[in-house]
Amino acid sequence: MTDSSLIDDTPALKSWRRIALITICAVYFLILVGATVRASGAGMGCPDWPTCFGSWIPPVSESQLPANYQEIYADRGYAETRFNPVKTWTEYVNRLVGVSIGLFILITAVKSIGLRRHDRWITIASVAALLMVIYQGWLGSRVVASNLQPGMITVHMLMALAIVGVLLFALARSRRGIVAARSIDGLDRRFKPWLYAVMAMTVVQITMGIQIRELMDYLNHVQGADRSTWISAQQWVFYVHRSFSAVVLFSNVWLVWLAYRSLGLHHSITRLAGGVLAVIGLAVISGATLGHLGMPALVQPLHLLSASLIFGLQFLLWMDYRHATGQQSGGGHQAAIA
Structure with a gap:
């Protein structure tokens, strides 16, 4: 209660x-x-x-x-x-x-x-x-x-x-x-483990993205390499990062489907999950643009912003899910303690 x-x-x-x-x-x-x-x-x-x-x-x-x-x-x-x-x-x-x-x-x-x-x-x-x-x-x-x-x-x-x-x-x-x-009694039981799975995928994807960015910094600031050569100089992490984006995208499609089928479109959990999916789509499009058009400078900020938004929205989704299921973190509500 x-x-x-x-x-x-x-x-x-x-x-x-x-x-x-x-x-x-x-x-x-x-x-x-x-x-x-x-x-x-x-x-x-x-x-x-x-x-x-x-x-x-x-x-x-x-x-x-x-x-x-x-x-x-x-x-x-x-x-x-x-x-x-x-x-x-x-x-x-x-x-x-x-x-x-x-x-x-x-x-x-x-x-x-x-x-x-x-x-x-x-x-x-x-x-x-x-x-x-x-x-x-x-x-x-x-x-x-x-x-x-x-x-x-x-x-x-x-x-x-x-x-x-x-x-x-x-x-x-x-x-x-x-x-x-807002009740989530009808939420599919697979939603919780899948939420943790997609969050773990995001951490892995962002970690690989950081490694790629480090290499680009080296190529840019240390070697002074032209942008058109950055792709050819990439290591295996770049190609895994690029391919893994499809796994992240379709995993989040399934997460949204679980929420939508259980709670409907207007529930905040479904909307947050949908927001995550939309930003992932933006990250995939901007990433593909970077990979195929020689790392255009104008697209780099958009790709980084989308990755940051994915992190934030997934964190908020996780917090909301915990609160909706009554999994309160330490400290509690002061009135509840009294």
Whole structure:
């Protein structure tokens, strides 16, 4: 039997959930912007941090820089630093978006404090996300200091996904009463093991994608290879990753079918599973475009964003399924403990 206090959707909870949704969307936007920066080669558009060419507002032309600025940055370990207004301002906008995300997460954490009596895990997760984004800002400075070392870029990206995961955990906790009120008694028993299976497939697929991206970073930043040669230089992981995408796609088709046949189209579990499937379709199309058209720079951010969305939506689907079946995580609802 569901605790009635779990279903209570207070104005404070609704208000926090709105800002949390905005914050999560903003983090995904930052992932897209960051991927665009990387694909366009603008990562070192600002060779210093937190300033850009020594100023809080970057220059718009090379004439605004010292005549020996290239020597200055060469002495700091940045070889062949050449001012490019497009790359500089692209990276600068990326940083401004990052600062905005920090403000959104700060607001989310502050507003969550009032919900600690409703569910302390919402507050804990929100504050944890704030601490993580502070660390992410420091990590961003290390990425610049490392001159875009591929390993550092990957850690930076994984940290962004971790922030998304923590925020989604808090969001799922805030709506668990709503989810628990919707019956899933008729859900096919195969749904649970299949959900875990497709989540495991996603982890494997993303892991292979990270390895492929590491190699592309090496080809781009170390060897300076032309994009048209990146495919021919790929190792076996690339071909397994490409073929495995079909397995992931059809496995999720079956998951959606199980939910649809059991719960109908309008149930939130079915809709979330369908959302995952739609984004997987986008990832497959963008991946095929990358593989067959010589890694076009404009498609890379879309492929990375779709992979990040798959991770987030599957995590939210898993949380909703747990809450719908009454599998509450530690800490519980404070009113239920009283």
